[in-house]
Amino acid sequence: MASRAETGNDQNTYGLMTRPNKPFMIGIGGGTASGKSSVCAKIIDQLRYLDSNGRQVVIISQDAFYRDLNEDEKKKAIKGEFNFDHPDAFDYKRMLQTMKDLAASKPIMIPKYNYISCTKEENGVFLEQPDVIFVEGILTFYFKEIRDLFHMKLFVDTDADTRLARRVNRDVLRGRDLEHILNQYTSLVKPAFEEFCLPTKKYADVIIPRGADNTGIYFCLYSFASSSISFFFFFLLSLLFFSSFLAFWL
Numbered sequence: 001m002a003s004r005a006e007t008g009n010d011q012n013t014y015g016l017m018t019r020p021n022k023p024f025m026i027g028i029g030g031g032t033a034s035g036k037s038s039v040c041a042k043i044i045d046q047l048r049y050l051d052s053n054g055r056q057v058v059i060i061s062q063d064a065f066y067r068d069l070n071e072d073e074k075k076k077a078i079k080g081e082f083n084f085d086h087p088d089a090f091d092y093k094r095m096l097q098t099m100k101d102l103a104a105s106k107p108i109m110i111p112k113y114n115y116i117s118c119t120k121e122e123n124g125v126f127l128e129q130p131d132v133i134f135v136e137g138i139l140t141f142y143f144k145e146i147r148d149l150f151h152m153k154l155f156v157d158t159d160a161d162t163r164l165a166r167r168v169n170r171d172v173l174r175g176r177d178l179e180h181i182l183n184q185y186t187s188l189v190k191p192a193f194e195e196f197c198l199p200t201k202k203y204a205d206v207i208i209p210r211g212a213d214n215t216g217i218y219f220c221l222y223s224f225a226s227s228s229i230s231f232f233f234f235f236l237l238s239l240l241f242f243s244s245f246l247a248f249w250l
């Protein structure tokens with residue numbers, strides 16, 4: 001794959017193989033435990049295989065931008081009574097500024113969220129000019145100024161019962177008891193999904209039913225790629241041929 005064109009003029013070549021020295025930003029939305037992280041990982045894994053230039057591809061979780069809680073909110077959070085699925089739970093301004101810095105190829109530190117203590121660790125992940133950035137979260141597309149920064153928006157559309165089953169398994173591993181998990185889901189998570197997350201599906205360029213279990217994801221992206229050429233879709237197009245080639249030979 002050709003490396004980025006270093007052109008003498010102030011315009012980069014916008015063909016398949018080159019693009020401005022700005023990251024390609026992809027938003028992944030969807031309900032809790034819908035498979036957002038798995039879809040990102042699956043695409044990144046394939047991209048890593050295809051990209052001989054070793055471009056840096058990173059995943060950022062919107063959870064890294066949960067705002068700091070006061071003492072009362074922390075007590076509610078420990079009891080499963082704080083609504084982490086409401087837009088107000090996020091530090092919107094910090095997330096927007098971080099996204100703008102990323103879009104401008106500025107090096108930034110992404111905090112790391114601790115689900116046990118419900119706090120952020122500032123010394124998280126340092127990113128320096130990644131080429132492709134996935135941002136995944138339940139409300140990735142809720143805030144317009146953030147939504148407008150994405151070059152591509154995917155929504156992972158997984159059945160609520162499947163998501164609940166996954167979430168129970170995941171939260172038990174985070175040390176929560178079943179009653180806490182189910183009460184929180186029915187009273188906070190499910191209503192917030194229907195009020196704040198599900199309506200953002202209309203902003204998606206590609207809707208992925210069943211998340212990472214959906215092997216046809218590349219076919220959906222292939223049909224989208226045929227209408228808008230960019231180096232990222234070129235990869236997915238190659239991925240489609242590569243996977244069908246494998247399917248033929250295996």
Ligand SMILES: [N-]=[N+]=N[C@@H]1[C@H](O)[C@@H](CO)O[C@H]1n1ccc(=O)[nH]c1=O
Pocket residue numbers: 032063066077084085114115116118137138184189
């Ligand atoms: N509770 N709750 N729901 C949110 C949301 O559904 C999901 C977002 O990734 O993470 C969950 N979440 C967030 C912070 C936290 O400390 N614990 C937690 O379970």
